[in-house]
Amino acid sequence: MVAAIPHLRCHLTPYLTLSRKFKTPQNLSLLTPSNYRENFKRFSLSGSATISVMASAAKKVLVPVANGTEPIEAVVQIDILRRAGAEVTVASVEKELRVDAGHGVKIVADALLSDCADTEFDLISLPGGMPGASTLRDCKTLESIIKKQAESKRLYAAICASPAVALGSWGLLKGLKATCYPSFMEQLSSSANAVESRVQVDGNVVTSRGPGTVMEYAVALVEQLYGKEKADEVSGPLVMRPKHGDEYTFAELNSVNWTVTNSPQILVPIANGSEEMEALIIVDVLRRAKAQVVVASVDDSLEIVASRNVKLVADVLLEDAAKSTYDLIVLPGGLGGAQAFANSEKLVNMLKKQRESNKPYGAICASPALVLEPHGLLKGKKATAYPAMCNKLSDPSEADNRVIVDGYLITSRGPGTTMEFALAIVEKFLGRDTALELAKGMVFVHP
Numbered sequence: 368m369v370a371a372i373p374h375l376r377c378h379l380t381p382y383l384t385l386s387r388k389f390k391t392p393q394n395l396s397l398l399t400p401s402n403y404r405e406n407f408k409r410f411s412l413s414g415s416a417t418i419s420v421m422a423s424a425a426k427k428v429l430v431p432v433a434n435g436t437e438p439i440e441a442v443v444q445i446d447i448l449r450r451a452g453a454e455v456t457v458a459s460v461e462k463e464l465r466v467d468a469g470h471g472v473k474i475v476a477d478a479l480l481s482d483c484a485d486t487e488f489d490l491i492s493l494p495g496g497m498p499g500a501s502t503l504r505d506c507k508t509l510e511s512i513i514k515k516q517a518e519s520k521r522l523y524a525a526i527c528a529s530p531a532v533a534l535g536s537w538g539l540l541k542g543l544k545a546t547c548y549p550s551f552m553e554q555l556s557s558s559a560n561a562v563e564s565r566v567q568v569d570g571n572v573v574t575s576r577g578p579g580t581v582m583e584y585a586v587a588l589v590e591q592l593y594g595k596e597k598a599d600e601v602s603g604p605l606v607m608r609p610k611h612g613d614e615y616t617f618a619e620l621n622s623v624n625w626t627v628t629n630s631p632q633i634l635v636p637i638a639n640g641s642e643e644m645e646a647l648i649i650v651d652v653l654r655r656a657k658a659q660v661v662v663a664s665v666d667d668s669l670e671i672v673a674s675r676n677v678k679l680v681a682d683v684l685l686e687d688a689a690k691s692t693y694d695l696i697v698l699p700g701g702l703g704g705a706q707a708f709a710n711s712e713k714l715v716n717m718l719k720k721q722r723e724s725n726k727p728y729g730a731i732c733a734s735p736a737l738v739l740e741p742h743g744l745l746k747g748k749k750a751t752a753y754p755a756m757c758n759k760l761s762d763p764s765e766a767d768n769r770v771i772v773d774g775y776l777i778t779s780r781g782p783g784t785t786m787e788f789a790l791a792i793v794e795k796f797l798g799r800d801t802a803l804e805l806a807k808g809m810v811f812v813h814p
Contacts, residue, residue: 425454426489426592431480431509433460437496438472438647439578439809440526444492446644446675446782447585451593451601453490457677458483460506465680469496470654472647473680475670484508490592491516493534495527495548495577504533513539517571522591524573526584531555534574545574549810565611565810578651579811582783583611606754606769607783612813615806617770617791620749625727625775625795627694631658633792634693636714637681638665640703643673644782645731649697652789655805656797663688665704665711674701689713695792696721698739700732700753700781708738715742722775727795729777731788736760739778750778786811 428448432441441457448455459466459476468474491513493503503509516523517539525534531551534540535558545559546552546567555561565580566573566587573591575584582605590598633653637646646662653660664671664681672678696718698708708714715738721728722744730739736756739745749765750773751757757766765771769784770791777795779788790811794802806812 425452427486428453428455428588428592429458429483429486429488429491429512430455431458431460431491431493431503431506432466432468432474432476433499433502433506434467435496435502436466436468436474436494436499437527437578437651438468438470438474439651440494440496440581441468441474442643442647442677443581443782444494444526444585444588445677446642447582447601447605448490448492448588448592449675451589451597453589453592456483456486456488460502460509469499470651471660471682472650475678475680477678480506480508480512484512487519488512488516488521490522490524490588492523492573492588493525493529495525495529495532497528497532500528500532503529504536510537513537520571522571522573522588524575524584524588526575526581527551527577530574531558534572535559540572540574543572544569545572546576547574548577549814577810578648579786579806579809580611582607604781605783606781608769608787612811614803614812615787615790617772617787617794618765618768619772620765621774622772623774625694627796631694631796632691633658633660634663634688634691634696634717635660636663636665636685636688636696636698636708636711637671637673637679638704638707638711639671639673640701640705640707641671641673641699642701642704642732642782643675643677643679645699645701645785646673646679648785649699649731649789649792652786652805652809653792655808656793656801658793658796661688661691661693665707665714674703685711685713689717693721693726694796695727695729697728697777697792698730698734700730700734702733702737705733705737708734709741718742718744725775727775727777727792729779729788729792731779731785732756732781735778745776748776749773750776751780752778753781 457476458480460480464476527548530547531554540559546564547555566575566583586602662681663685665685669681732753735752736759751766757763770779790802
């Protein structure tokens with residue numbers, strides 16, 4: 368029924384996917400923040416498909432994506448807006464739901480943009496990335512949707528290249544303060560009052576600079592939709608940086624050189640329930656550093672549904688990935704994903720072999736506590752984890768650090784520390800100058 372009605376598909380697809388994934392009351396607890404359990408109710412559509420819907424009306428958000436979209440900018444805002452309770456539709460402007468985003472990341476959208484043309488949204492937010500931003504600009508359906516959004520005085524937003532390339536070219540920033548990726552500032556200045564803020568709010572328009580500012584941008588979008596109290600509620604558990612733009616740091620004990628002969632070969636496992644922000648920031652940053660990153664699904668299929676319902680496609684299954692050796696194996700967090708990692712005998716054996724061979728391995732968020740600790744992979748090591756899980760660590764004496772390197776082990780705390788975590792990996796393999804150059808290019812630290 369839903370497939371036969373495109374408009375209904377655009378409206379309901381996120382809930383259909385969510386219903387398929389979270390089938391039991393216990394699994395519903397994965398949908399943090401905790402008040403989701405009170406806010407969701409279930410009902411049956413035509414006696415067949417079970418759909419989870421908000422008991423009270425959720426804010427509707429459209430995030431269009433295209434081939435070449437910057438994956439960090441897309442997924443971080445989707446994740447954070449869904450944490451706030453927004454009904455986010457990820458819409459492909461391509462002819463297929465799957466898009467080949469930047470840095471080899473494959474994302475499966477919820478709907479085609481053409482199916483969403485008649486839906487009214489409280490917010491439309493454009494990720495950046497090239498050529499993704501140009502594709503968004505050239506999409507007449509999207510241009511029409513956003514112009515109606517502006518005429519109706521509803522929120523619209525863009526980050527990185529998209530403020531200049533898309534919103535500016537459509538004449539939707541006239542007389543407004545706006546910002547964008549540094550190399551597009553000259554183009555932006557012809558269509559807006561260009562400013563160098565990390566996030567700029569002017570009236571119903573929000574703009575931002577790049578991958579390194581997207582978490583701040585997403586929290587600002589939550590504040591515009593729901594108010595500051597909700598934004599603070601959502602941002603707290605993210606473990607965000609206290610001072611955005613400062614140089615990153617990490618704690619290091621028992622320093623050893625992480626040596627590679629060529630570009631680092633890195634394995635990033637993912638599974639249903641993996642934290643999508645953590646997974647994609649790690650993959651994106653390491654590929655920017657020219658590392659050879661293999662994304663391997665621990666589940667039975669290449670496509671996984673991450674913790675905030677973002678659908679990702681791995682490069683290979685873990686069974687195939689296990690045929691190779693790696694300079695680093697690094698685990699993203701997410702409760703469901705970490706549990707899947709801990710239950711994967713093949714992955715655990717690969718991690719144990721990595722440790723025995725004095726090769727680097729690491730984990731972030733739930734994974735140090737739920738995967739490394741119970742399998743003896745933190746023995747004799749200092750580590751950190753998601754704050755609420757540090758009590759599961761046998762030695763939490765250094766757990767207040769945002770990133771810890773102890774010999775060949777690296778651990779970190781949560782979504783808001785992932786960029787520092789990934790940059791620390793780059794630094795250990797390729798040096799601080801390379802890592803800082805990357806950090807500045809992503810507008811994570813000040814130039």
